Amino acid sequence: MTKRLVADALMVLSAIFLPWWITAPLIVAGCMFMEAFYEGIMLAAIIDLIYGTTTLPHLTIAACLAFLAGPVLRERVRWYS
């Protein structure tokens, strides 16, 4: 739980202080490595609300896809240490 809270805090900070092309891969990584990472979708929606126009919210859609693909990829990818 603590790990998740720290990750959430770091992502919020990255959304405010770092360019979007750093935050976006972090959201995808969050969806890959964390169980049901819906905070990522919320963060992407906030970025779209701040910077996006009324046209297609690309980042939110990408985060939704990453959220849905995350569990599938996690099961299929094998990690060797």
Next chain:
Amino acid sequence: MMQSRRNKPQMYKVGTLVILVVLVVVFAAPVRAAVAGGVMWAVEPLLAMSRATHNGISSFIQTFSSTRTLIAENTAIKRELDDLKMRLLDRNLLAEENAQLRELMGQTPVPSGVLGTVLSGPGFAPYDTLVVDAGKNVGIQEGDRVFIGENVIIGRVSAVYAYSSQVVLLSSPGEKSDVVLFGGTSSDSVVTAIGRGGGSFEILIPRDIVIATGTPVFALGTSRIIATVEGSEGNANDPFKKLLLRTPINPQSIRFVRIVSSRPPL
């Protein structure tokens, strides 16, 4: 472990609910506007802090630039300044003459506009938009035009919040602007410039029209510059060619803008 497995479907149910709520927020315009207003109210001070931090970091890094690079840059800037001074002299004379003529015609120009600091722009944000620290508090309205300096128009206000506003750049992908092309081999032509993102535009014109690189392109009905001609592309079999334009200033380096009301003066 068992508990975690039991929690899994529950977590995904919450996730699905979150997706649905988020999609409603970002797609339903009235909900979006209300939520965006709240988000901007909370985030605007943080964006200002972020901008200040970035400026601080970049000036700190600049102190480590090598002396040789700084001397070379200094020389180049001095040369450019001399060139600009010469041009400015000419421009001042013309502006003075223009003001006198306008006065004779009974049109006294009134300086207008609100100065706004750019809190975030393209490169930092995923879209070709600017977030500016001027909002309803200084009378900004949706549709107001956004300038750099006096004569370069770069965008329009697309959303206004309490203390900030969002500006869509004219060069945003798919954004259409009516422009006037001067200096072609034929008479002046009115065409539509389509934004390509990153400060560039494209215009489709007949292949026979020749327009020199560097020619300014003006917004229709005004004497405001939108972009300058950068080049063209197209093949010999095509009756049309694409004219590529570029804004006079890189959108990523914009720090201040002037927002001018689109309402007619009282």
